[in-house]
Amino acid sequence: MLNPIDAAPVVRDGGAVGQYPGQIHEGVAWWLGACLVVTQKVTRIAVAHDRHPVITEFTDRLCRGAINAQHYACNVLYLGNQTEDQLRKALTHFGGIPGAWLSAETANDITTVCVRLYDRHGRVLDDTTGLGQIRSLIEQDHVPIPVNEQAKGTIEPWHHELTDGGRP
Template sequence: MLNPIDPEVVIRDGGAVGRFPGQIHEGVAWWLAACLVVTQKATRIAVAHDGHPATTAFANSFCRGAINAQHYACNVHYLGHQTEDRLLLTLKDLRGVPGAWLSVDDPGNDVTVHIRLYNRQGNLLDDTNGLAEIRRLIAEDRVPLPVNAQAKGTIEPWHPLLTNGDRL
């Protein structure tokens, strides 16, 4: 595994949490996304972030990991800079689509990245509904890789619905 992490320390609290740089790096987002797609058997996911420069980079890596997960040809609905509540509403609107919310705590120079993963029901992952399996895949260096170019998914900008049904 290139740039190893301590999965027991980092893969927790609904996804991944760690100091950047140090405990976590953009590759972790790629790994999490590929594992989320495979463990949830997802052909579509939604991804949003808080707009911080670090989470923008992590979100881009997350999207690339999702579209390259084995044979799933996952379509990523990329919301970009949105609130976590907006992501959760979008997951509900998309009916049965897992997702991820990326954010940071940035007190001074100590950036902590949070990647929160949600299942098809919009519930935060925990050790009973997918997080333990993702942790195991990463710990064993069994991150799902693409099987061929035809299995590659797509990333498309997604604009959440307003309350009247129009898009933002």
């Protein structure tokens, strides 16, 4: 592992949470994206964020991890700046797909990054629905990598604002 983390205190609360820099770095988002695809066994996910300046690189890395997850050729629907509720509604709107919402908060010069992962039912992952498996993959440095270039997925920008009903 190029830049290890202490996974137990970071991979928790439905995804990953930690101080940046320090406890969490952008590479963790790549690992989470790849692991989400593999543990949920999907070819499509949705990703949104809260537009905090730190989150841009985390979001990019998560998307790239997802499209490079083994043989899944995952299509990432990149929703851009949306609320967490809008993302959850979008997961249902797009046919019950998993997803990720990334956010950050800065207080007293300390930035905390949160990457929350969802299953295909719009529920936050926990240790029994994939988060424990993701933590284990990261701890053991078994983060999924692509098997070949043909297995690479795509990132598809979504250019519509989601309303409270989850529809464009």
